[in-house]
Amino acid sequence: MIKLSARIGSRELSIETGRMAKQADGAVVVQYGDTVVLTAAVAAKTVAEEQDFFPLTVDYREKTYAAGKIPGGFFKREGRPTEREIIVSRLIDRPLRPLFPVHYVNEVQILSTVLSADGETNPDLLAIVGASTALLLSQIPYQVPIGAVRVGRVDGNLVVNPTFAEIERSTLDLVIAATEKDVVMIEGGASEVSEEDVIESIQFAQKQAQPVIELQKRLVAQCGREKIKVEPTKISEDIEKKVREACRGRFVPLMKLKTKEERIAKREELYQGVLGLFDPAESEFKEEEVKEVFDAVEQEAVRALILDEGKRPDGRGFQEFRPVTCEVAVLPRTHGSALFTRGETQSLCVATLGTSRDEQKIDALEGEQFKRFMLHYNFPSFSVGEVKPNRGPGRREIGHGALAERALSSVMPSEEEFPYAVRVVSDILESNGSSSMATVCGSSLSLMDAGIPIKAAVSGIAMGLIKEGEKWRVLTDIAGIEDHLGDMDLKVAGTQKGITAVQMDVKIAGVTIEILSTALQNAQAARVKILEKMLARISRPRQELSDYAPRITQLRINPEKIGDLIGPGGKNIRKIIEESGANVDIEDDGRVFVSSSDAKASKLAIERIHAITEEPEVGKIYEGRVRKIMNFGVFCEILPGTDGLVHISELAEGYVKRIEDHVKVGDVFAVKVIAIDPQGRINLSRRQACLPDRQAVPETKESQEPF
Numbered sequence: 129m130i131k132l133s134a135r136i137g138s139r140e141l142s143i144e145t146g147r148m149a150k151q152a153d154g155a156v157v158v159q160y161g162d163t164v165v166l167t168a169a170v171a172a173k174t175v176a177e178e179q180d181f182f183p184l185t186v187d188y189r190e191k192t193y194a195a196g197k198i199p200g201g202f203f204k205r206e207g208r209p210t211e212r213e214i215i216v217s218r219l220i221d222r223p224l225r226p227l228f229p230v231h232y233v234n235e236v237q238i239l240s241t242v243l244s245a246d247g248e249t250n251p252d253l254l255a256i257v258g259a260s261t262a263l264l265l266s267q268i269p270y271q272v273p274i275g276a277v278r279v280g281r282v283d284g285n286l287v288v289n290p291t292f293a294e295i296e297r298s299t300l301d302l303v304i305a306a307t308e309k310d311v312v313m314i315e316g317g318a319s320e321v322s323e324e325d326v327i328e329s330i331q332f333a334q335k336q337a338q339p340v341i342e343l344q345k346r347l348v349a350q351c352g353r354e355k356i357k358v359e360p361t362k363i364s365e366d367i368e369k370k371v372r373e374a375c376r377g378r379f380v381p382l383m384k385l386k387t388k389e390e391r392i393a394k395r396e397e398l399y400q401g402v403l404g405l406f407d408p409a410e411s412e413f414k415e416e417e418v419k420e421v422f423d424a425v426e427q428e429a430v431r432a433l434i435l436d437e438g439k440r441p442d443g444r445g446f447q448e449f450r451p452v453t454c455e456v457a458v459l460p461r462t463h464g465s466a467l468f469t470r471g472e473t474q475s476l477c478v479a480t481l482g483t484s485r486d487e488q489k490i491d492a493l494e495g496e497q498f499k500r501f502m503l504h505y506n507f508p509s510f511s512v513g514e515v516k517p518n519r520g521p522g523r524r525e526i527g528h529g530a531l532a533e534r535a536l537s538s539v540m541p542s543e544e545e546f547p548y549a550v551r552v553v554s555d556i557l558e559s560n561g562s563s564s565m566a567t568v569c570g571s572s573l574s575l576m577d578a579g580i581p582i583k584a585a586v587s588g589i590a591m592g593l594i595k596e597g598e599k600w601r602v603l604t605d606i607a608g609i610e611d612h613l614g615d616m617d618l619k620v621a622g623t624q625k626g627i628t629a630v631q632m633d634v635k636i637a638g639v640t641i642e643i644l645s646t647a648l649q650n651a652q653a654a655r656v657k658i659l660e661k662m663l664a665r666i667s668r669p670r671q672e673l674s675d676y677a678p679r680i681t682q683l684r685i686n687p688e689k690i691g692d693l694i695g696p697g698g699k700n701i702r703k704i705i706e707e708s709g710a711n712v713d714i715e716d717d718g719r720v721f722v723s724s725s726d727a728k729a730s731k732l733a734i735e736r737i738h739a740i741t742e743e744p745e746v747g748k749i750y751e752g753r754v755r756k757i758m759n760f761g762v763f764c765e766i767l768p769g770t771d772g773l774v775h776i777s778e779l780a781e782g783y784v785k786r787i788e789d790h791v792k793v794g795d796v797f798a799v800k801v802i803a804i805d806p807q808g809r810i811n812l813s814r815r816q817a818c819l820p821d822r823q824a825v826p827e828t829k830e831s832q833e834p835f
Contacts, residue, residue: 130351134343136160136277137288139249141340143261143347154266156347158254160289162246164194167258171268172235180416182228183235186221188213188255194245195493211526212492216240216252218527220259223305223313226635227272229358236268245493248291253278256305261344269355272637273344274312275337276305279329281321286329288336292494300325302630304333308341310638314618317534320584320626323648331641363417367406371421374402379429383441383609388472388560389513391609395426427613434594434601434610441609449589449605449654454569454665456577463677464578468570470658471607472560474511477570479552479578481677483723484713486549501540503552505529505567511559528564529554532588535568535621535629536575539583546581547680547721561607562590568621568629573662578677579670586628587658588621591647595636602647604654618644620651624659678711678723679730685741687718692769693740700740708733740768744801744810749817752799754791762791764799764812772810774799779814 133142142159149155152168159165190213192199192206199205209217220240228236240255256276263270280290280298287294295301302316311334318326378398385391399422406413433439440446450471459465464479488499505528509516521529532554540550552574554567565588572586592606593616603610611617615636621629632644673679685693693714694701705712710724710733720737724730744750744766752764752772761775776784784790791797800817804810 130347132343132347134339136336136339139289141257141343143257143343145261145265145347145351152262152266153268154262154264154353156258156261156265157243158258158261159244160254161249162244163242163249163251163254164244165240165242165251165254165258167238167240167255167262169236169238169259169262169266169268171237171266175234178416179233180420182225182233184221184225184228184238185236186217186224186238186240186259188216188220188240188242188252190242190245190251190493192493194242195247197491197493200491211530212490214523214526215530216255218523219252219303219313219315220256222315222633223256223274223276224259224263224270226312226633227270227274227307227637229269231360232269232358234268238262242493247494248293249289250278250292250295251493253289253303256303257340257344261347264344264348265352267353267356269358271355272307273341273348274305274307275340275344276303277333277336277340278303279316279333279336281325281329286332288333300329302326302329302333304330304337306334306337306341307638308338310640311632311644312634312638314630314632316631317538317629318622318627319538320623320628322626323645323652326627326630326648327641327645330644334641361420363421364412364414366412367414367417368421370405371402371418372425374405375422375425375429379426380433380441383430383433384443388608392513430609430613431594431596434603435596435599438601440603442607444605446601447604447650447653449658450607452658452661454573454662456573456666461676463674464574464576464580466570466573466577468566468573469558470562470566470569470605472558473563473566474556474558475563475566475570476555476557477552477567477574478555479550479571479574479580481578481580481673482549482551483678483680483711484547484549484715484721485711486551500543500549501533501537501552502550503529503533503536503554503567503571505532505554505556505564507556507559507563511556511563528567531564531619531629531631532567532571532621535588536571536582536586538628539586539623541581541583547682548580548678550575550578550580559608561611562588562605562619564588565590565619565621569658569662573666576666576669579673581669584623584625585659585662586621586623587655587662588619588629589651589654589658591618591620591651592616593618593634593639593643593647595639595643600643602643602650604650615639616643616647618647618651620648620655622652622655624656676725678725679727680721680723681730681734683720683722683734683737685718685720685737686743687716689741689743690714690716690718693720693737704733704736708736712737742767744770744772744804746801746804749798749800751796752812752814754793754795757787757791757793759787762787766799766801766810766812770810772799772801772812774812774814778802778812778816781815781818 129146131144144157149168155168238259242251253276260274279302280287281300299319305313382394453469455467458467462478466477490497552571556563568588592603592610592614594601616634618632709729713721722733750766752766756763763771798817799812802813
């Protein structure tokens, strides 16, 4: 067993191998504070026949015992992966995948398991570091160490690997994965932070990642295994020559066709023509080799067009985005809706308002949490003209939805400002590049259409990169072909003031700070222009909610009155809900939320709640009902369950000899609260309530009787 450690930020990071999971190709235990993650990597020893892709599977799982908890539900064991586990699995996968050898196609599986959670450290970083180290220690031909750190900005200062508490106070939450020279992955959100601050944070993170990389290198030097050699794929010279000659000069005109449908059809026509040059009966013919050369020629043609000729396949300038159209209120009965179209990418976004009952409850390792804002992304197969079974949201859909949700979270109003639960659904109707950023734009429009008082509108753009050696070009608003054949996918979302979310993936060994800086500045210019088009359609959130949205009224009652409001066995609250038709939600701190799309129902429920929970105020006039007569005065109920004493001297203007001559049990008349003593006893006056300057109170037959 070998264990090495280094100080990263405020705590020690340790990596241990040789004690757990020794039959895996590579396994390590990474610890930071009291958070412990076990990561194991295994590769298949053989390759399926004619397999031409790299099947990498990453699974991150959180054991509830890590936090000293027992799973909820009937089965009392961990089930299918949660959304968080899927998002972290993607976070591990994204920086590793581009660093495997090009010709390596053995199936590889990486499993990360949280064994202990201290409630302060996010385990996702440990899983990334563990995956990199496990691969490096194994025979799997992976040889590039990755350092991963989280960066926050707390009280204006950059902090490496902040705790959960520090993240709550941070204006920035970025996860950076880096090699010794370059950045390979970025994921995070911010509170309208400038491009310069984001670049500063990335540079800081890259520097802080170096001790993590050094720790892995030291471990590999002590116990690393010899790597499997990867032989490059050999392609027949005849196939190579024929395909290249047949395709020469054919791809660029094809890319300039107007629609994606035309381009796909013509590309398939060209491919079938190339296949027709070969006799399938020949022993040397292999269609997979033809396809590989065909794809390579296409990639070379598009990249040469961009780098050497300074042109993009569709003729746009490098900083030009495709035509944008924005529509709002496109659906008649929804609370808020928008249709955002950019080129051949289109997102239909719908916002729905709900009550606190609609909040999402999350049973996380760090404790029970509730989400008031949810954004869900769907990618049906018809959006790209394909036929596929609908199996529900996959990892891609969950990841894209999480990115868009993060982009909008920082502009959502607080619960005090807007006590609604909000769900936005983005259905992608067409896709040819960056549907996640179309989701950000469309969702922002739908929120404003719903009348949700967001702090600012948010737009998003996807940036690409073509890089050969020292020569490179950054592309604004990448189309599908540029994403597929390019080297980087950088998504940036934000307001006119600054960035709210950023995500970067690469297909090469990493990108420099210079490239990132250029891409972020170009993205900022494009985002502002798209925002102008969005705000030209709807400049601010609507002043009124949809007629079909629930109206929520927030009341505050004395927490000691909660029991009275609920009643024995919930009797009182059930009666209010049944009689009014409104929903009533009660919080422990005395907040009461009344919601209904019917104003009359809300009004009735509020009146009933006030009647039960209202507390008497000195100087205020109430209707009192006589409950008990004594020789010194009468006790009147002025609020449900609340009695006060009208002393005989306060019963009438003149001398009262006998109380029964003036009132009887059950009489109702106006009384004024004249005092409340320290014990909470209430003194009332009928005499003062009947003075000429009293507040208007509906009089009853009994109150009109002469004294």
